[in-house]
Amino acid sequence: MDTPPKAIAGVSTFLDDRLGAGSFLKRNLRKMFPDHWSFLLGEIALYSFIVLLLTGTFLTFWFKPSMGHVMYDGSYEPLKGIMMSEAYASTLNISFDVRGGLLIRQIHHWAALLFVAGMVVHMLRVFFTGAYRKPRELNWLIGIGLLSLALFEGLTGYSLPDDLLSGAGLRITQGVILSIPLIGTYIQFFLFGGEYPGEDIISRFFTLHILLIPGILLALITAHMILMWVQKHTQMPGKGRTEKNVVGAPFYPAFMAKAGAYFLFTFGVLALLGTFAQINPIWLFGPYTPADISAGSQPDWYMGFLEGSLRLMVPWEINLFGTSGGTIPLSVLIPALVPLGIIMTGLALYPFLEQWVTGDRREHHIADRPRNNAHRTSIGISAVTFYGILWLLGANDEISANFHIGLYETTIFGRFAIFLGPVIAYIITYRVCIGLQRKDAEVVSHGVESGVIKRMPNGEYIEVHTPPADDILAHIRGKKEIPVIESGVDREGIPPKGARSLIGRLRAKMSKAYGTDRIPLEEGHGHGEEHAAVGAGERKEVH
Amino acid sequence: MTDNTIDQPEDRVPKRVIGTPPATEAVLKDETVHEAAALPGVIYQDPASARKAEKTVALLFLIAFLAGAGFIASYVIFQVGTIDKTSTSNFALGGTLALALLALAAGITTWVRRIMPKYTMIQERHPMASDAETRETVKETFLAGAEESGFVKHGLLRRTLLLAAAPLGLAPLFLLKDLGPLPGTKLRHTVWGEPTKTGKPRRLITEGTGQPIRAADFNSPGGILSVVPEGYEHDLNALAKATLILLKFRPEEIKSGTNLNWTHDGIVAYSKICTHVGCPAALYEQTTHHILCPCHQSTFDAADGAKVVFGPAARPLPQLPIGIDGEGFLIAKADFNVPVGPSFWERGDAEAEAREKAEKA
Numbered sequence A: 001m002d003t004p005p006k007a008i009a010g011v012s013t014f015l016d017d018r019l020g021a022g023s024f025l026k027r028n029l030r031k032m033f034p035d036h037w038s039f040l041l042g043e044i045a046l047y048s049f050i051v052l053l054l055t056g057t058f059l060t061f062w063f064k065p066s067m068g069h070v071m072y073d074g075s076y077e078p079l080k081g082i083m084m085s086e087a088y089a090s091t092l093n094i095s096f097d098v099r100g101g102l103l104i105r106q107i108h109h110w111a112a113l114l115f116v117a118g119m120v121v122h123m124l125r126v127f128f129t130g131a132y133r134k135p136r137e138l139n140w141l142i143g144i145g146l147l148s149l150a151l152f153e154g155l156t157g158y159s160l161p162d163d164l165l166s167g168a169g170l171r172i173t174q175g176v177i178l179s180i181p182l183i184g185t186y187i188q189f190f191l192f193g194g195e196y197p198g199e200d201i202i203s204r205f206f207t208l209h210i211l212l213i214p215g216i217l218l219a220l221i222t223a224h225m226i227l228m229w230v231q232k233h234t235q236m237p238g239k240g241r242t243e244k245n246v247v248g249a250p251f252y253p254a255f256m257a258k259a260g261a262y263f264l265f266t267f268g269v270l271a272l273l274g275t276f277a278q279i280n281p282i283w284l285f286g287p288y289t290p291a292d293i294s295a296g297s298q299p300d301w302y303m304g305f306l307e308g309s310l311r312l313m314v315p316w317e318i319n320l321f322g323t324s325g326g327t328i329p330l331s332v333l334i335p336a337l338v339p340l341g342i343i344m345t346g347l348a349l350y351p352f353l354e355q356w357v358t359g360d361r362r363e364h365h366i367a368d369r370p371r372n373n374a375h376r377t378s379i380g381i382s383a384v385t386f387y388g389i390l391w392l393l394g395a396n397d398e399i400s401a402n403f404h405i406g407l408y409e410t411t412i413f414g415r416f417a418i419f420l421g422p423v424i425a426y427i428i429t430y431r432v433c434i435g436l437q438r439k440d441a442e443v444v445s446h447g448v449e450s451g452v453i454k455r456m457p458n459g460e461y462i463e464v465h466t467p468p469a470d471d472i473l474a475h476i477r478g479k480k481e482i483p484v485i486e487s488g489v490d491r492e493g494i495p496p497k498g499a500r501s502l503i504g505r506l507r508a509k510m511s512k513a514y515g516t517d518r519i520p521l522e523e524g525h526g527h528g529e530e531h532a533a534v535g536a537g538e539r540k541e542v543h
Numbered sequence B: 001m002t003d004n005t006i007d008q009p010e011d012r013v014p015k016r017v018i019g020t021p022p023a024t025e026a027v028l029k030d031e032t033v034h035e036a037a038a039l040p041g042v043i044y045q046d047p048a049s050a051r052k053a054e055k056t057v058a059l060l061f062l063i064a065f066l067a068g069a070g071f072i073a074s075y076v077i078f079q080v081g082t083i084d085k086t087s088t089s090n091f092a093l094g095g096t097l098a099l100a101l102l103a104l105a106a107g108i109t110t111w112v113r114r115i116m117p118k119y120t121m122i123q124e125r126h127p128m129a130s131d132a133e134t135r136e137t138v139k140e141t142f143l144a145g146a147e148e149s150g151f152v153k154h155g156l157l158r159r160t161l162l163l164a165a166a167p168l169g170l171a172p173l174f175l176l177k178d179l180g181p182l183p184g185t186k187l188r189h190t191v192w193g194e195p196t197k198t199g200k201p202r203r204l205i206t207e208g209t210g211q212p213i214r215a216a217d218f219n220s221p222g223g224i225l226s227v228v229p230e231g232y233e234h235d236l237n238a239l240a241k242a243t244l245i246l247l248k249f250r251p252e253e254i255k256s257g258t259n260l261n262w263t264h265d266g267i268v269a270y271s272k273i274c275t276h277v278g279c280p281a282a283l284y285e286q287t288t289h290h291i292l293c294p295c296h297q298s299t300f301d302a303a304d305g306a307k308v309v310f311g312p313a314a315r316p317l318p319q320l321p322i323g324i325d326g327e328g329f330l331i332a333k334a335d336f337n338v339p340v341g342p343s344f345w346e347r348g349d350a351e352a353e354a355r356e357k358a359e360k361a
């Protein structure tokens, strides 16, 4: 093909004449995208969101966000003649009287679960590889905003069908709102339009769920993509990869096609789940009434940790002014706000705290291998453990039933585990990281085992070590030292200004602990971008 | 996704090379590895294997076409209505849709991996910060603009502008006021305390059947009965506070926490609304007399004033004073003496207050 086909050339010329899009395309058609499986995690979330928009819009055509009472008169026999809200009746209608309605509803719900899961795993990737470091702090913060909003979006969506299960979630939400000191009752009355459950909450949640939150999500996702595009991907350390380049495949045609296939793949898997894995069979739960609850009800997975923390809590409540008010229901407030607060605040501050501790103000485009920043990885794993314990305890009744453990024992175990677990996780992870670093150091200094056994003249058998393949070596040598702020005293015995205060001393201490390289790689071949002399010829993939 | 590393296996070494890198792109300069030094980072597939791959791709696309057509056909053929029909339609639609999407995805993936070249192209990266000169220009432009606008010089303008913005900024908050009424003391009362239209005391009604409960007939052998207020059987707002659980004990089982004056012949009524965050505390274990809330497993001792024996709830389930009317049906003698359900700021230690009141009386 020497010239583009007429149709394309014509349209392009038309657009370029009016928009000057040519220079943008010239710069960007061949934009490089580094290739690593872990870079695809964020895309799962992106494509799930697109599926959510498509399926959600379909649902809105039939869903009636009203709590007005109607007598059910649809196809689902067992509920015929029963009084219920219009919201519930219309969800039944989508499920049984609209062709493809059940499929789309189930895909929507599965996509919601995958959306949040994709985000979480993507965020963990970014955290553990240090990809949030300068200049990408803003995108990190946007990501945290997206995650928080997604939880809220999920909560509002889950409540819409107004069945007995979703009502239980709503009731808990109401109880938590009531517990907020000083203004709790007011917020509750404003949100629900009066007493719980009132007649307004479904239509209000509907507006939040399909307009406000998705609108903000869409804007933030767009910003997230633009920043990613402008700042370019990070890349894993490896041969030929430096802080000053991006090595990979061009957007056009390879990445574009791959991304398209990946979207279709995500959609396809969601369609499979929507077809074969039943989810939220609302017709089995019946319409909502605050007087009843279906036993063993479980929230969507991303709310499980809140459920767990509520279950773990001990019955504390204080009345500041005795009989005249000032009630602070700690048994609700602490579990509802503290874990979420710790996790979200910790995530948001981490890049800046790390910068403060290390004094590192450089740009970073080569991702860290998790083992090479042992403290960060350990902090991350202990946070995951914290979250994981809460999450497991959110299903302690199932655990108790399935494994024949006493229900209260699981709770009491959780009360200890929530404090001990993260500490243990920290210690173990730190050890593992150091061990892996040591292994890397050995590969650099002694090479890899070749599988060839040699008999020494003295009769001893040894295994011959060969130098590692140079791409492996480059990957290992990608380890970058973590800066440590100056804290030493100068000749007159005066420590630098910043390190004199208590906080300054603490900072210096932390910096030293955080940055000190306990297992330095053997020197001699330089760092990162340079690579060792040509190694053994075998070509292994390192990723 | 792992085969786009810098090195390519020997058999991937190109048969021909087309195109050179754009001038702006750095070539793998200091590469010591094989031919890459001379390459723009685009390694073509072997044409023969690409032709073979094309057949696979075409087959996959064909499957996608058939499945897509099947989807449309399923829509027309399978109707919904009954559970079985809906289920069949769901499988047909979902199965064809999933197959079409996955076949298309597989086709494109095969195309990328086996027909498109292998790329290890390099793009330069520049520091994000703009250079000092640009920053300086922007700074000067900003200052010049600020000066020209007069915003700096004319203080009165600046201050009145801020003044003008303040009420407009607050206005939306006021607009939201009508979202709901103020709480007042609504959370402190339930419909049990309201007189009925006829002025008679309000009866306890079995949830579901809607029947009043004759005390002489109520024998809950281990079970609990869910009870709603007469006249409000379907009023969700009322039910959210007034739903009860009703149990019957032998006299010797009842412990000191239960107010005997509020029972009738061993029948005790507690609020069903959990004092933690308000789920219906619906589970009951007869042997231990434990009421269990399924949400976060707060456990209350029904024989002992529903005091908390485990879990996060901090207060007992309030007890409702009950008695019988002239016809022997269970009625509420008064409202709860403390607010039911989850705690809130204005609540205070209502239990202590109620005790004080009782002592005075």
Ligand code: HEM
Pocket (backbone or CB within 6 Å): A049, A052, A053, A055, A056, A057, A059, A060, A063, A091, A105, A106, A108, A109, A112, A113, A115, A116, A150, A151, A153, A154, A157, A158, A159, A160, A161, A209, A210, A214, A279, A280, A282
């Ligand atoms: C952005 C566009 C979206 C629209 C227009 C939309 C629309 C809707 C509608 C109309 C319903 C009620 C129908 C039903 O009961 O199935 C619903 C339910 C739901 N939505 Fe969305 N939604 C969107 C995005 C999301 C997102 C981003 C999430 C999650 C993070 C989400 C999670 C849910 C959940 C969990 C349900 C309950 C589904 C069920 O009944 O099984 N939605 N959505």
Ligand code: FES
Pocket (backbone or CB within 6 Å): B274, B275, B276, B277, B278, B279, B281, B293, B294, B295, B296, B297, B298, B311, B312, B313
């Ligand atoms: S609502 Fe009953 S234990 Fe939480």
